Amino acid sequence: MLLLTKKDLQKAITMPEAIDIVEKAFTAFSTGRAAVPIRTQVEVAEKEAVALYMPGFIPDLGALGVKIVSVFPQNISLEIPTISSLVVLNDPETGQPAAAMEGGWLTALRTGAASGAATRHLARRDAAIAAIIGAGIQSRTQLESLLCERDIREVRVYDVSPHRTRAYIEDMQEYLGKPGLAFTPASSAVEAVAGADIICCATTSKKPVFPGNKIKPGAHINAVGSFTPEMQEIGEDVLSKADKVVVDSLEAVLSETGDLIIPIKKSLFRKEDIYGELGEIGGGTKKGRENEAEITLFKTVGLSVQDMAVGIHVLKKARELGLGREFDFHA
Numbered sequence: 662m663l664l665l666t667k668k669d670l671q672k673a674i675t676m677p678e679a680i681d682i683v684e685k686a687f688t689a690f691s692t693g694r695a696a697v698p699i700r701t702q703v704e705v706a707e708k709e710a711v712a713l714y715m716p717g718f719i720p721d722l723g724a725l726g727v728k729i730v731s732v733f734p735q736n737i738s739l740e741i742p743t744i745s746s747l748v749v750l751n752d753p754e755t756g757q758p759a760a761a762m763e764g765g766w767l768t769a770l771r772t773g774a775a776s777g778a779a780t781r782h783l784a785r786r787d788a789a790i791a792a793i794i795g796a797g798i799q800s801r802t803q804l805e806s807l808l809c810e811r812d813i814r815e816v817r818v819y820d821v822s823p824h825r826t827r828a829y830i831e832d833m834q835e836y837l838g839k840p841g842l843a844f845t846p847a848s849s850a851v852e853a854v855a856g857a858d859i860i861c862c863a864t865t866s867k868k869p870v871f872p873g874n875k876i877k878p879g880a881h882i883n884a885v886g887s888f889t890p891e892m893q894e895i896g897e898d899v900l901s902k903a904d905k906v907v908v909d910s911l912e913a914v915l916s917e918t919g920d921l922i923i924p925i926k927k928s929l930f931r932k933e934d935i936y937g938e939l940g941e942i943g944g945g946t947k948k949g950r951e952n953e954a955e956i957t958l959f960k961t962v963g964l965s966v967q968d969m970a971v972g973i974h975v976l977k978k979a980r981e982l983g984l985g986r987e988f989d990f991h992a
């Protein structure tokens with residue numbers, strides 16, 4: 662079995678590659694060419710945390726395996742990541758474990774890539790101003806993926822912690838090395854989203870993080886944070902402003918995210934109001950953005966097809982490049 666560290670992964674895949682891979686994985690999912698059972702969630706109530714077990718199989722790619730991912734929001738006070746994860750791939754011919762790889766970086770990469778693919782199909786082509794709500798790990802790859810798809814000139818960043826906003830801006834300026842890209846720390850979410858062309862939300866908030874009345878016509882929103890029925894990062898006022906609400910998986914969002922479950926329970930939104938899955942748009946059976954004024958929203962809770970598709974790409978590349986370390990459990 663091949664063991665792969667975060668550094669190995671970073672040598673094996675880039676964000677533009679991940680966006681293409683995740684786009685195709687969503688299409689495989691939406692056209693019934695992937696087996697993705699709803700993930701199992703185990704609550705760790707005393708830590709307000711959850712561990713998720715996410716199996717998946719994409720026969721066309723030979724990608725079979727499981728991701729174990731834990732979300733411990735209180736880790737923020739320990740200055741360690743909220744999300745930790747391990748991805749295990751099996752050989753689809755024999756079922757034997759083929760690889761185990763660091764999953765935290767992979768999760769951030771594939772989650773950014775999902776928003777990149779959504780941005781490709783749903784954002785205006787001339788989108789130039791991005792608002793980033795939440796300045797954590799996911800928001801870093803959210804921005805990286807936007808820059809792959811659109812010519813973003815200005816980035817407004819808002820986090821409840823001004824210290825984290827500042828750290829985000831410093832890190833991203835250094836990582837991206839784009840002196841022409843202007844970063845502005847926003848003093849409120851309203852200030853960040855007013856006039857923004859693309860809004861990315863990746864917070865651990867249980868309550869809506871910005872009001873619908875500040876969204877400009879033509880804006881696109883990527884909503885990443887909420888993954889339990891109690892968490893509502895996007896308010897119903899935002900949903901009702903959106904002309905197209907697109908999701909990663911109808912089944913998953915309707916069972917996992919308060920962004921949709923809460924408004925549906927209050928009869929302020931209906932599941933029939935969901936336009937479709939991103940995989941249907943990527944596969945060409947539904948249209949993406951159709952005019953300059955549409956407000957579009959992509960809600961993702963995250964699917965194992967993203968992890969399996971990115972994981973198998975990384976494994977193949979690692980074998981080509983001689984990365985990683987073999988480990989024999991039977992030795």
Ligand SMILES: NC(=O)c1ccc[n+]([C@@H]2O[C@H](COP(=O)([O-])OP(=O)(O)OC[C@H]3O[C@@H](n4cnc5c(N)ncnc54)[C@H](O)[C@@H]3O)[C@@H](O)[C@H]2O)c1
Nearest residue numbers: 743772795797798799820821863864865866886961962963
């Ligand atoms: N959709 C997916 O596929 C997917 C994948 C990974 C993570 N997530 C979810 O995304 C969320 C963020 O993950 P992360 O790893 O970036 O966590 P993180 O802890 O690194 O960052 C979260 C940030 O949100 C900020 N925040 C909290 N409430 C806020 C509010 N009301 N307004 C502005 N900022 C606020 C926090 O201060 C923190 O900086 C989590 O809920 C996680 O479970 C979703």
